[in-house]
Amino acid sequence: MKVASELVWVKDENIYTSAGISAGIDLALAWVEEDCGATIAQEVARELVLFLRRSGGQKQLSVTLSAQASEMKAIQELQVWIMENLRKKLSVQVLADRVAMSVRNFERVFTRELGKTPSHYVLQMRAEAARRQLESADQGLKQIAVACGFGSTDSMRRAFWRSVGTTPHKYRRQLYSPPNRVSSSSGRWP
Numbered sequence: 001m002k003v004a005s006e007l008v009w010v011k012d013e014n015i016y017t018s019a020g021i022s023a024g025i026d027l028a029l030a031w032v033e034e035d036c037g038a039t040i041a042q043e044v045a046r047e048l049v050l051f052l053r054r055s056g057g058q059k060q061l062s063v064t065l066s067a068q069a070s071e072m073k074a075i076q077e078l079q080v081w082i083m084e085n086l087r088k089k090l091s092v093q094v095l096a097d098r099v100a101m102s103v104r105n106f107e108r109v110f111t112r113e114l115g116k117t118p119s120h121y122v123l124q125m126r127a128e129a130a131r132r133q134l135e136s137a138d139q140g141l142k143q144i145a146v147a148c149g150f151g152s153t154d155s156m157r158r159a160f161w162r163s164v165g166t167t168p169h170k171y172r173r174q175l176y177s178p179p180n181r182v183s184s185s186s187g188r189w190p
Contacts, residue, residue, distance in 0.1 A: 144168070
């Protein structure tokens with residue numbers, strides 16, 4: 001058996017395999033393209049807010065969906081508040097004060113509950129908000145950076161890269177680029 005670990009899905013004659021749930025969606029989009037054409041497949045991908053083609057190294061698209069929800073009500077409420085206040089200065093001190101904890105205890109509890117530090121979580125949520133704005137608005141990168149609470153387009157680009165696995169510019173270009181044809185035997189996109 002030969003494993004193509006860099007691919008998200010593979011077609012070998014009449015056998016298809018995929019690397020998981022999201023890769024299964026990628027494979028389903030390839031089937032839509034085979035059966036209905038590239039235009040319909042691109043429309044379906046846009047409706048699902050997905051790329052028609054995703055490279056094997058690209059991270060999952062929704063950080064918000066993949067973030068574990070805390071079982072602590074105070075942290076759950078803080079998560080909602082963070083998403084509603086991304087433009088504000090969201091220092092660890094501000095967040096700790098919001099849930100009436102010391103900074104040290106808050107960092108420990110937050111990291112235990114969500115598996116990441118408060119600062120990392122805020123950056124991921126800002127990158128997620130930027131991703132959604134890139135998909136739904138014609139705003140420039142500077143306006144999106146400001147709206148999502150980034151100090152600059154450079155800081156947005158760095159956080160976006162760590163969270164999504166590509167730059168905001170490349171993400172927008174890939175999201176709205178016209179489709180290419182799939183190779184008939186490898187699942188590779190030209």
